Amino acid sequence: MVSPKLQKRVNQILKSFEVSQDLILRGVDHFIDMATKGLETKDDPEALLMIPTYVTSIPSGEEKGVLLAADLGGTNFRVVSVTLNGDHTFSLVQSKSPIPIDLMTGTSAELFHWLAEKVQKFVETHHGDSIETGGKFKLGFTFSFPVDQTSLDSGTLDRWTKGFDVRDAIGQDIVALFQQHLDALKVPVKVSALANDTVGTLLARSYTGANKEGETVIGCIFGTGTNGAYAEKLDNIKKIPESVRNELKANGVTEMVINTEWGSFDNQLQILPKTKWDEEVDKNSANPGFHMFEKRVSGMFLGEILRQVLLDLYREGLILKPYAKEDDLPHRLRTPWTLSSEAMSLFEIDDSTGLKASELKLQQMLRLPTNSDERLVIQQLTRAIAHRSAYLAAIPISAILIKVGAFDGHHVEVDVGADGSVVEFYPGYRTMMRDAIALTQLGPKGERRLHINISKDGSSVGAALCALSEQDEE
Template sequence: MSVNAKLQSRVDGIINELTVSQEILNKGVDFFIKSAEKGLDNKDNDPYGLPMIPTYVTSIPTGKERGVLLAADLGGTNFRVCSVSLNGDHTFIIKQEKNPIPVDLMSANSADELFEYLAKKIGQFVNTHHGDQASESKSDDNKLKLGFTFSFPVDQTSLDSGTLIRWTKGFNIEDCVGKDIVQLLQSHLDLLKIPVSVAALANDTVGTLLSRAYSAGAVAGDKQGDTLVGAIFGTGTNGAYPELIDNIKKLPKNYVDELKSKGKTHMVINTEWGSFDNHLEVLPTTKYDVEIDKISANPGYHMFEKRVSGMFLGEILRHILVDLYREGLILQQYRSYENLPHRLRTPWELSSEILSYIEIDDSTALKASELALLNALRLPTTHEERIIIQQLTIAIAKRAAYLGAIPFAGLLLKTKALEGHNKEVDIGVDGSLVEFYPGFRAMLRDALSMTKVGNQGERRVHINIAKDGSGVGAALCTLSD
């Protein structure tokens, strides 16, 4: 079926704005490296810069670690508590429970309300799965160790302390900003007499890195090179990698000397790359990006994330559809904006999961997309409208994946990880977008080959799903010395 020429021309123009060229990629990579080096130095403390947060994790797992450890993960709208039994052969056994975060606690008046809830859920898990061990763990030395994955920007000052910089992902508890997250959780565990010690604070990307490093090799042929990056592409996006301690200029010299005296050479850095290029010096920007930033919970921040992560892809499409309606090009059965289906007018109602169905729809007259849009937005569409919606969906997802390759290329080049005869590199990834969105990893690889990493370099990079990164990885953090 052919599409009305005026509509197709307008859509082609939008798709052109969403297209990431090789020039944009390489400018982005160069700027990422520059931003990373500035963040590691951080003398000017630019709040809009790339944070490059030291995690105080100085040990990368080998896969031979053993023991039972606890982990808790506040990654978004759910709170997960788990215990991890490390078998010492790259494998592990995990027990876990997931609890939804009540909506009112995401914007509670006090941080105590949220952290009391988290502590209670940890206590319930310990009593259910480790009751006997807990009864024997009353002293501080014998408490069960817990790694806490807290997937929000934190200024980490040691392995087991860090203050919240800002909320993301729909959370907004004002009195929590600037407070020590570990102390908040530990104080409520102690008040409830739960025998658990929060021994490590971990970002989910750090957990992904450690989890992948531990489990790589569990399957024959699965380990191809050292694990360099742990990355999340889900509701949000972020990455972590081990950096030479000498390059982390923001660390006190006496602390660096102490680490080196212990034989430590690297520390894992939480890049917080969702905040890459907040000043928008190289990132492509459309009117829809500007509109979405204005209605987001953190205007002016996480500009990279707002183009790449799953939370925003559906919202970009929704804004475009409303714009095309207002221009008189689609959905003209509705006489006014107020007559449009309520869900189409409501921010964040269109999820990236719906886009994943539309992306690969090859049904007759795109009937599968028709059903998906009806279910998600109560939005009837014509075949012509579904054709252009699919075109836009493909362009939005491709832009996200192509931009997502920028930090990969930047870290590969910055660390010189591919230098050497046929050297290979392993990257662990987690998150619904990279795991389930059709072709996302393939598009990441396509873009990576277009950067200075090149075709030959891209073939020596192995991108693998890191299962249970936020749980297993947080537990592994407690073993860092």
């Protein structure tokens, strides 16, 4: 049992992380409103970005070919060779390299030269024969940051997120930057498509899922960051000039995949909950005032929220009492972003005696000795922060399904492809999301007809599918 004084304070904190049904319902309505505005204009601060991707066809699962994909999405850079077998299956070979911290805040030349070198090494290792015969590869580039995309293979960087801050890349065409450094190294690769990881997840799940559990309506990410993509009717995307829309329609195009950039849902905090710890996390982030939804939902921020709460409980004299002053606390506990959502996964389900597994993890990760009371408190806080994340995650999914009329018709089943460490590995996360979806306007009936499936390797396979679409056009 935790001491009554400590538990009373913890209960107050737990209450501040609760998400009511009323908040979820208002959130869904607000999301639909922000999305509708975002399809009509580029400049409304109260609108979602709703970026047109110029991806205008969803895979059938019968596509064939060998393609490359590169994925810059968070802390790692992946290069992948994808073989599409034409029967809803694929195989892939990949390499993964952690991005050096200094490149995340350096110059665009340093970052993109490093990326090009990784592609060069991969191609030489896995496709040396094709190079000798003069083969040139098409590559789909998954670039998971806000981009103003102007065609399938061009787009200018709007701003960085997830700890990146390469200032001189903002406003530049990301594909041209990448291609320039590939060409300089004489790598036989053409960057044929720019894909967001959520767009890739949507396409990859459509390729492998092939309507087994209904049409795939949304591709979404709940990992380091969070975002979603879906196919919107071309006529509704008013921000695309009418002449361009007419030209697309003349070619038989009726819809286009939209990258919602829902990490920035409700930056004005009209609906989203706000605690003093959320404010601290936002203040310490690389982009204060932006991505307020992401900062309550995604894996990059959950551990930091928990760390901020623990520091406050210490300052109130309720935990970690052997430390006389804050400067005496272990350095890692005083350092932002050191407490991971991966560790929270362990705290969430720890049922060992005295939470011994959590004790070891805290020692190993933060060099932090704890007593059993403190570990029980950490588990309670972990569960509240993760529960809030999963309940908020239900808002954009439900809103998009309502907006596109996904359940119109008789006995319709709907599929959502999801990728990312939080949705895949955090214990009970998808179950909590579903509980919250049942509380939305979709109700329990809609929740029962909805299937949320993990779209493994979605971002890379989907990027390859974007490149294949460009290949077909030629």
